[in-house]
Amino acid sequence: MKYIRSFLLFICFVIASCNQQTVPPPPTTEIGEKPSEKPKKVEAANIEVIAFGSCNKVDLPQKMWSPILQNEPDLWIWLGDILYADTENMNKMAADYKQQKNLPGYKNFIEQCPVVGIWDDHDYGVNDGGKEFPKKNASKKLLLDFLDVSKNEKVWKRPGAYQSYLFGEPGKEVKVILLDTRYFRDDVKRTIGTNRRYIPNEKGTILGKEQWAWLERELKNSKAQVNIIASSIQVLPKEHRFEKWDNFPKERARLLRLIQNTNPKKAILLSGDRHISEISKVKLKKLSYSLYEITSSSLTHARPKPEGEPNQYRVGDLVDKNNFSVLKFDWTQEDVKVKVEIRGEQNKVYESQDLF
Numbered sequence: 204m205k206y207i208r209s210f211l212l213f214i215c216f217v218i219a220s221c222n223q224q225t226v227p228p229p230p231t232t233e234i235g236e237k238p239s240e241k242p243k244k245v246e247a248a249n250i251e252v253i254a255f256g257s258c259n260k261v262d263l264p265q266k267m268w269s270p271i272l273q274n275e276p277d278l279w280i281w282l283g284d285i286l287y288a289d290t291e292n293m294n295k296m297a298a299d300y301k302q303q304k305n306l307p308g309y310k311n312f313i314e315q316c317p318v319v320g321i322w323d324d325h326d327y328g329v330n331d332g333g334k335e336f337p338k339k340n341a342s343k344k345l346l347l348d349f350l351d352v353s354k355n356e357k358v359w360k361r362p363g364a365y366q367s368y369l370f371g372e373p374g375k376e377v378k379v380i381l382l383d384t385r386y387f388r389d390d391v392k393r394t395i396g397t398n399r400r401y402i403p404n405e406k407g408t409i410l411g412k413e414q415w416a417w418l419e420r421e422l423k424n425s426k427a428q429v430n431i432i433a434s435s436i437q438v439l440p441k442e443h444r445f446e447k448w449d450n451f452p453k454e455r456a457r458l459l460r461l462i463q464n465t466n467p468k469k470a471i472l473l474s475g476d477r478h479i480s481e482i483s484k485v486k487l488k489k490l491s492y493s494l495y496e497i498t499s500s501s502l503t504h505a506r507p508k509p510e511g512e513p514n515q516y517r518v519g520d521l522v523d524k525n526n527f528s529v530l531k532f533d534w535t536q537e538d539v540k541v542k543v544e545i546r547g548e549q550n551k552v553y554e555s556q557d558l559f
């Protein structure tokens with residue numbers, strides 16, 4: 204009996220040993236990093252190139268991923284309309300994100316470049332939508348999963364999808380602030396007729412109370428040499444009839460006032476949404492540098508505008524071909540130099556501007 208028990212124990216030991224060997228080894232990662240902490244992976248790395256863009260249809264040819272990689276970006280920022288889901292059906296939205304993530308060009312891209320981002324209206328779930336969208340929490344989960352945002356990040360625990368990231372070593376720090384212009388945004392009404400415009404909402408909010416307080420802290424406490432503030436919709440341009448911060452004139456004024464009062468070292472605005480690209484510039488009284496806004500849109504379906512459109516703040520030409528943009532950082536000077544390029548197919552440069 205004693206021998207039979209020993210024999211059975213031996214058999215159990217062999218089976219357990221075999222099972223252990225079938226457990227796959229943990230995936231290899233960068234030193235000391237877990238795979239889920241993707242955005243943090245580059246926090247210690249210095250930023251030389253940031254690429255960004257918006258307005259991307261999953262069913263259209265996506266020709267930009269390869270030229271973007273030619274610029275050797277350290278980071279990619281989605282500025283919204285990552286896809287055109289436009290639905291309350293979260294299964295459909297999840298399928299669209301899955302399709303995007305499995306496109307060979309994009310799959311190859313995210314294996315080589317860290318990605319962060321924010322939504323606009325079409326990936327939020329409703330064209331020109333705001334706080335009333337009933338599926339905004341489910342939609343937020345899909346966005347953060349698509350972006351591989353670590354479950355440890357605060358954005359998972361609070362309402363809205365706004366986030367910030369810090370990259371680079373002290374003295375070469377770049378802060379990326381991603382604003383959520385959808386989750387808290389009050390309603391805006393449109394005029395009736397063929398050339399419909401939004402009626403300015405003088406009392407409503409875009410960011411909401413909590414996000415405003417967070418943004419103030421992010422800017423006030425920032426020691427970064429460059430502070431990138433990404434908003435899906437345009438901040439500076441006023442004349443066009445589409446979505447813009449100027450549809451909430453007091454919110455626009457508040458944002459520009461906040462940037463002046465917190466006075467971060469070198470702020471840059473980024474936006475998307477418009478299916479055109481352009482560089483806008485404003486000189487604010489209390490800022491020692493010009494505040495630029497780079498609007499970069501669309502990756503797949505730019506809207507040809509042979510007649511252009513007025514924008515009193517525009518520097519250079521409007522770009523109406525499919526495009527992406529890159530910020531290039533030169534840390535060799537005492538004060539960092541930053542240049543922007545709007546580029547397109549075959550990595551062709553459409554616009555170029557020194558910002559600082």
Ligand SMILES: [Fe+2]
Pocket residue numbers: 284323324325476477
């Ligand atoms: Fe949009």
